[in-house]
Amino acid sequence: MACKNLVRAINVNVFTLLLVLAAGWQSPLHAKAPPSGFAALPKQQQAMLDELEQRTFEYFHDSANPANGQMPDHWPEQPGSDYFSSIASIGFGLTAYGIGVERGWMKRDEAVKRTLATLKFFHDAEQGDQSDATGNHGFFYHFLDMQTGKRYHSARWVELSSVDTTWLLYGVLFAQSYYERNTKDEKEIRQLADDIYRRADWKWFTDGNPLVEGGWTPEHGYDLNYYRGYNEAFGLYILALGSPTFGLGADTWKRWTETYDKTWGEFQGQTHLGGGPLFWHQYTHAWIDFRGIQDDYMRAKGIDYFTNSQRATLAQREYAIHNPMQWKGYSSTIWGLTACNGPRGHTPKGEPDRYASDPKRFYGYIARGAGIDYNIDDGTIAPTAAASSIAFVPEIVIPAIEEMKKRYGDNVYTRYGFVDAFNPSFTYTDRPIRTGKVVPDIGWVDNVYIGIDQGPIVAMLENYRSDFVWKVMRKNAYIREGLKRAGFTGGWLDKPAAK
The missing domain is CATH 1.50.10.140 (Glycoside hydrolase 144 (GH144))
Structure with a gap:
């Protein structure tokens, strides 16, 4: 409870605010594009993102x-x-x-x-x-x-x-x-x-x-x-x-x-509709462009669901910076909690779910996250959590992608992009693990990819680059009707569907 109260009380740090202001971030209720454009990035970063998107795409093609x-x-x-x-x-x-x-x-x-x-x-x-x-x-x-x-x-x-x-x-x-x-x-x-x-x-x-x-x-x-x-x-x-x-x-x-x-309130300096795992804030956005459209709830709050996801992502990064559970590796560029694999192997029935000497619990596959009334954090970082948020806040996601590659190299970034997860705090070599391996001086790293973590990376990278998936789905009559029946109005939804 003390940790929960502490992280709720912490305000967003000055560095995050400077990043946001430097990006010229305006409310997506009025913006026509994400906070910064792919074309404006240095060529090296463009090439990095292009490679990540292609490698992740090839997961689906080859598997x-x-x-x-x-x-x-x-x-x-x-x-x-x-x-x-x-x-x-x-x-x-x-x-x-x-x-x-x-x-x-x-x-x-x-x-x-x-x-x-x-x-x-x-x-x-x-x-x-x-x-x-x-x-x-x-x-x-x-x-x-x-x-x-x-x-x-x-x-x-x-x-x-x-x-x-x-x-x-x-x-x-x-x-x-x-x-x-x-x-x-x-x-x-x-x-x-x-x-x-x-x-x-x-x-x-x-x-x-x-x-x-x-x-x-x-x-x-x-x-x-x-x-x-x-x-x-x-x-x-x-x-x-x-x-x-x-x-x-x-x-x-x-x-x-x-x-x-x-679950509406302030967490890590961001007032938003909370949800612990970041995939809650990503999956639907992979297909639907929520910039400038609102239902009754968001209309009353003065934001839209896109802005809400921006705030949730910033809050997660801020949580990693403050790192209330003191896990190894967490920082302004190493962050991201969502549903993913973990270092814990199968626990036979009747055995304790942690080793007697462990002060903190480790998990296998579980929906990790941090937010209002939600905290499942065992030191496991999922690259998809940050990478799939690129359409929301590229100014903090791109440095995270760069740092994960630089710090952990081909232990986490391989043939099909990022492996599902890694945990620098899990350094034990005498414990059963279901997937992955423990690398000296690195910790546990997975050796598999998970489709539902790969998918948002591809879709959201492309939406950041070109709005492509969003543009396609704006034309779909069933999506438009579902949004209207839910009470959404504004923006592209109030205009005729493109031919």
Whole structure:
């Protein structure tokens, strides 16, 4: 409690304010571009960001099963470990294909072929109550077999996931709006995408309530974990409201936002709608441009969700500077807490979740974060947390990318960009770890990539550079309708969709 009170009391430091002022940062309610432009960067920084984006794009290109569009949750496959597809990774991957085409890293014909195979698979895949189906009621199981596309091992812990289907559907709708040429294959992409989106029965997933359930399994039914209050499901409700077939009513958005005030406040000198892990502030923004558009809640606060994410990112960096738990490595250029892998290995049932000599706990995969009423911090830094915030605050993200590469080199930056995570405080060599290795004088570093951490890096780097994904999604009628039903007005949303 003392640490929590301390970090709440600390004001944003002068250095951060100088960075913001130097960037000429104005409220995105009036700005037409992110705080600083890619074209104005030194050539060396441009080349660095271009390389990071291309390497991260190649993760999706090289890891996918082109026959059915499946993309791995984590990759490369680890000997003796589970290996499966993630439907959320696929949504990011479908978007990455379009980025690859625009950047010249992938031929359009190849992107069309792969996208068409992916959409055909999900359009035709078995839906039903059976335990080995791919989905049910238009939603899909969180993890699927890489080869068959069926529910992974029919494992009872693999749920039909509303929020992970959401990220898949954003990729599907991106494909619908991006592939607009008058060819047979691109016409089919648009039609398949339309069918897949319209089939999702959002009303079924509410189980008769205004809010959407998190998961369902044929073995246990609904998980009774409704999405309510600010978190990553922000983007879920926009899709649920936009559906012309099973759409939810405007009262759903009211219920979703009515608990916002529990996490609105000041943290590390930034007054904003809080959320511990940074992916809460990033995922929906990967596809939707929130600059200058507001719902009733943000209208009353005088900001928009883009500004809110800027503030959340600045607060996380400030948290790392003050480092209340005194982890190794944290600084103004080494920061970023979000959901990611960690150094902790599997803990057998009945054993303590920390070693007796450890004053602080270490975790494996968990949603790390720091914010109002949220603190899960074990010294593990996820490069995606900073890198995927580049569209919000490039003036602090670019130095972070540079410093992570400079300080840790090819221990963390390899063939497909940044590995998922690293922890300078975990230097033990006598403890089980699930992934990664302990490097002398460096600490624990992962040796795998996770699709849902790679995806936002590609999308947000491209949005920073060109607004590309945002421009594509502004044209999508379902996204526009969902935003309007949620009460958003202003900016690009009040203008006709671009042709």
